Amino acid sequence: MxxxxxxxxxxxxxxxxxxxxxxxxxxxxxxxxxxxxxxxxxxxxxxxxxxxxxxxxxxxxxxxxxxxxxxxxxxxxxxxxxxxxxxxxxxxxxxxxxxxxxxxxxxxxxxxxxxxxxxxxxxxxxxxxxxxxxxxxxxxxxxxxxxxxxxxxxxxxxxxxxxxxxxxxxxxxxxxxxxxxxxxxxxxxxxxxxxxxxxxxxxxxxxxxxxxxxxxxxxxxxxxxGSVVTPFHGGPISPTAHHLTLAAATVLPDGSVRFHVTLDAGTPEAPVHVVEAALLDASGAPVAHWDTETLSKMSKTAFANDYAYNKFGPGPFGLRAAMGAAATITLPASAAHARPIADASTLQLTDVDGRIFRTSLQH
Structure with a gap:
């Protein structure tokens, strides 16, 4: 048995x-x-x-x-x-x-x-x-x-x-x-x-x-x-194209502009360069403008970084930041306004690759 x-x-x-x-x-x-x-x-x-x-x-x-x-x-x-x-x-x-x-x-x-x-x-x-x-x-x-x-x-x-x-x-x-x-x-x-x-x-x-x-x-x-049951896609967070998230933008009484910005996409191998900043009215027309030279000469005291490591700061081509950086930035009062600052409704940043990032101004 x-x-x-x-x-x-x-x-x-x-x-x-x-x-x-x-x-x-x-x-x-x-x-x-x-x-x-x-x-x-x-x-x-x-x-x-x-x-x-x-x-x-x-x-x-x-x-x-x-x-x-x-x-x-x-x-x-x-x-x-x-x-x-x-x-x-x-x-x-x-x-x-x-x-x-x-x-x-x-x-x-x-x-x-x-x-x-x-x-x-x-x-x-x-x-x-x-x-x-x-x-x-x-x-x-x-x-x-x-x-x-x-x-x-x-x-x-x-x-x-x-x-x-x-x-x-x-x-x-x-x-x-x-x-x-x-x-x-x-x-x-x-x-x-x-x-x-x-x-x-x-x-x-x-x-x-x-x-x-x-x-x-x-x-x-x-x-x-993707590429398993869905088509190939670049991912929820792009590892190639830099992306800036803007928030809490406001015009201060002296005409300067304060906002929070986070670099939350792109390759860590290269920094982002913001070459232009502008205030736009409701129609998209510029009210105030900060060019590359102005951004490059900003004081380091204008940057209140969230972290002590990768930071936003002035660079040779405007504002510069490494991946994961986040900061509250204060743009200096613009010397010349095309229109009264009160007409501004949007803050716009442009990086060296021509990508545009916007947020509404808080009033």
């Missing part, structure tokens, strides 16, 4: 030589994936701690806060608010940058060495998700940040399931204490043995991981660019 082994019995059954060899070869075949996945994250951390320490220096031009600020316009699921909060709280921001960089360095090294491989791979998946939510919308020529995060998420998922095989520190730890092979936590965290689940359990876990990776990657791709 035949019997069906229980899942618990299957977990306790020692794998046959053929099964162990098949799993060993599969894990070894992932060596290039594990090493490069580790190098990617180790490289990110080592650049900041060793090769480009200016990224961790709040006084340097390449301080990481500037990079984080560029993510605000297109960050998903409220991540933009989290970044904004951190940018306004320096000690929290600095601790976050150091801890994240250290975690990248450690996890990358663990993957390359094969030390607690599955735990490191799972952590790398978390990195990929966070980076996707923050920077996935960026990429001037293609979805650069999305592509890297999507690939790293799939690589991390594969390593979490497959482990590290024989060529790893996990295997050295197992050889030193063979009884670790019976430790559930060791087999889940390390990678020198197959996961302690039945074939059916492993299949279900693998399918669940696949579903998460596919839904997350394809879903974000569809959101950012």
């Amino acid at each position: 035949s019997t069906i082994a229980s899942p618990a019995a299957i977990r306790e059954r020692a794998p046959s030589d053929a099964e162990q060899r098949a799993w060993r070869m599969s894990a070894i075949s992932l060596m290039s994936v594990r090493v490069i996945q580790g190098f990617i994250y180790w490289g990110g951390g080592s650049r900041r701690f060793i090769y480009a320490p200016g990224k961790l220096d709040p006084h340097a031009a390449h301080w990481m806060a500037n990079k984080f600020q560029t993510a605000i316009p297109g960050a998903l699921f409220g991540m933009g608010h989290v970044i904004s909060f951190m940018l306004h709280h320096f000690y929290l921001l600095y601790a976050g940058v150091i801890l994240f960089s250290a975690a990248e360095l450690i996890v990358g090294l663990m993957l390359m060495l094969g030390l607690f491989t599955r735990a490191a791979a799972l952590t790398s998946m978390g990195f990929s998700v966070v980076l996707m939510l923050m920077f996935g919308w960026q990429g001037a020529t293609c979805i650069d940040e999305w592509t890297m995060a999507a690939c790293n998420l799939a690589m991390g998922a594969t390593l979490m399931l497959g482990g590290s095989g024989a060529w790893s520190i996990d295997n050295v730890l197992l050889k030193n204490k063979p009884q670790r092979a019976r430790s559930g936590w060791f087999r889940w965290a390390a990678g020198s043995r197959a996961l302690p689940v039945s074939d059916i359990g492993f299949r279900n876990l693998a399918l669940a991981v696949l579903a998460f990776v596919v839904v997350f990657n394809v879903g974000t791709y569809s959101y950012y660019r």
